[in-house]
Amino acid sequence: MGLLPAEIPDIPEVRSEIVPARLARKVAPLFGIPWAEGPFGARTWICDYNKITLSEIARGAPLLGRGRANQARLAETATWAVIDRVAVTGAGQSLPNEIPNATLNRFGPDTKAGVMLTAANRLLAPVTVAVESALGLLSAADGTALPIRLRLAAWAALLLEVFRTQPALLAAAIHARTIQRELLVEWHLPRAGAIADLPFARCEVGAPHLAAGSGTASRPRDLDVADRTVRTLAVAAPEEVVDRLLRQLMAIGTRQSSSHLWLSERAPGHLVVEALVPPTELVSRYIARIDHLLDAEPAERKVLLPRVPHVAEVSVLPLTGRRAVLIALLAVLRQTQFDAEQRERTRTAIVPLLAEVAALAAQVLEPDDPLTVLGRCRVADMLVHTLRHDRRQDLAEPVAVLMSEAERCVNLVEAGIVDRGAAAEAISSANVEVNILRRTNATDPGAGLPPPENLDAWLRRSWDAYRRILEIAPELPDAGDGITCSAVGHHLHNYASYLTTHPDSEDDLLAATKLFETVVIPARELYWERTRSFLPLRQSLQIASRATALLTRRAVDAKRPDEARQWAAKGYAWISRALDDQETAELLTRSSEPAAHFCLLAVPALLAAVETEVVGVGPEDVVLADRLLCVAEGWARRVTDDDERSYSHYDLLVDLRRRVNLLS
DSSP states (O other): SSSOOOOOEEEEEEEEGGHHHHHHHHHHHHHTTOTTTTOOOBBBOOOTTOOOHHHHHHHHOOOOOOTTTGGGGGGSSSSSSEEETTEEEOOOOOTTTTHHHHHHHOOSSSHHHHHHHHHHHHTTHHHHHHHHHHHHTTTBBTTTTTOHHHHHOOOOHHHHHHHSSHHHHHHHHHHHEEEHHTTOEEEOOOOOOOGGGGGTTTTTTOOOOGGGGOOOOOOOOHHHHHTTTGGGGSSHEEEEEEEHHHHHHTTTTTOOOEEEEEEEEEEEEEEEEEEEOOHHHHHHHHHTTGGGGGGOOGGGGOOOOOOOOOOHHHHSHHHHHHHHHHHHHHHHHHHHSSHHHHHTTTTTHHHHHHHHHHHHHHHHHHTTTTTHHHHHHHHHHHHHHHHHHHHSSHHHHHHHHHHHHHHHHHHHHTTTTTHHHHHHHHHHHHHHHHHHHHGGGGSSSOOOOOOOOHHHHHHHHHHHHHHHHTOOOOOOOOOOOTTHIIIIIIIGGGHHHHHTTOOHHHHHHHHHHIIIIIIIHHHHHHHHHHHHHOOHHHHHHHHHHHHHHHHHHHHHHHHHHHHHHHHHHHHHHHHHHHHTTTHHHHHTTTTEEEEEEEHHHHHHHHHHHHHHOOTTOOOHHHHHHHHHHHHHHHHHHHHTTGGGGGGHHHHHHHHHHHHHHHHO
């Protein structure tokens, strides 16, 4: 189940609310929302808004297509039946509680869009209230309002979660909203004095009637979960703020997105769209795109951390509201950590705050609630990521929590409690952190962590579960026109990265290189070409060069110089591609964690090329390696308060400095 699900409404006693509730019950199964008490039970369809007809909405089930009329004969003896995912009826029969055309035709100006938007708003009404409640409790730790960019990040993350919970429904509702708003725009022309008293026909411009832009119950124009909730943010251009986010949500699953959407069956007949949508990058890109609409804020305001609401403030909310509060808090904290400079400025203060969020989740949610598991996993993940750079930190408890909650995610997916996309995101992120610890902190005898070999065995099982959850075939899918490659390949980066961390396994290193070269890097190249965002591609290029550097070392040790030179040349080409980009140049001007991480991967690739005498490589590359190593050494001193030996990658720094000095 998703975290912010639509709810099938009861039929109310208030007459004006009866039709929206009936429409909601019809629309829900058509767009992946099961209605257990309905005529179809858990059966759902995933319909295309552009293809579905008003008649199918009225029935609450798809109609027979042309050429399939013979199937109707199979149901002639019954009132109705579902055959090959189509609801067919006997002669002169109808489905239960079909809505008459006269009722649907009240809606406009586009009947289908008006009906769809009305139904979606009714289905998402509890979620809309939950989002408003969460944003109302969001403030800075000092009691003032959070910076607008952080409040927008929380709002966008909540809407993203609404989308991820029911992608087909929200996509259809966004389509309907767009159509309604386009049709409800009209001219407002003043009359010339000579025609001030001229009567106008009903359909003429200037005829007196309700202003089109305001919308009514039968002529809706707003998607409440977006248009109503944005008012709590008091932004200057709310319509454009909403429009830009909804356009970005509609791009999910297309060539413009790194997200992975796929059709799956959670139970027999219950078809859904599963969505792996990493939120932080999407939200950050959205905030950057609307930055010109936002007022400038003092620099010190940009790093204010949120106040964690008291249990009493949250516990009175419905379940969806309690979840929304926690999602908003985690979104703000993740957004703060996503910015490298803000992460450094809040590295100490964020640790107790994360513990408060975890405690709040435990107090306001049941132990088996999906957000209890996902929230604990995310909090532990951020704690480990924040603290692991300094070997003096005690990581035993957060690592144990991270591993156990990642395992629970796997179990709860199989039980149908946590949806596949949310679990996959949490597991992949947890695996990255555990894999880093396996090679750094866990090698210290007194670290209190499982031995590296135990962590590696755990990671093998966890990555196998990740592939199962994403329902990826044993053989990688054909890239085809690029959509499949872009969708799946983009998210195999972390798995391929894990394979590169086994210097003693040539099979793993070769598999990683092949996966990067044939699937991951092409997918991220496509993403860069379409979005001009270089960050994902740079990350893959720098990690892929680690595999080639290790293969170069193995070939050198085996006295195979030509093979060593080939691997070094491949890694040099990849890391040069990363170094040549302007985003990388800007990254290296700052002392930050991402800059240090890049340098620790770039230097070995450069040195391997110099040491094996790759054509075109020379002394200038040694100078470059020295400069990059200085960046990493500077950040190591910064993060450990000048105690470099406490840095988690200290041994690597020492070895790279030795190699640079030898070549210099």
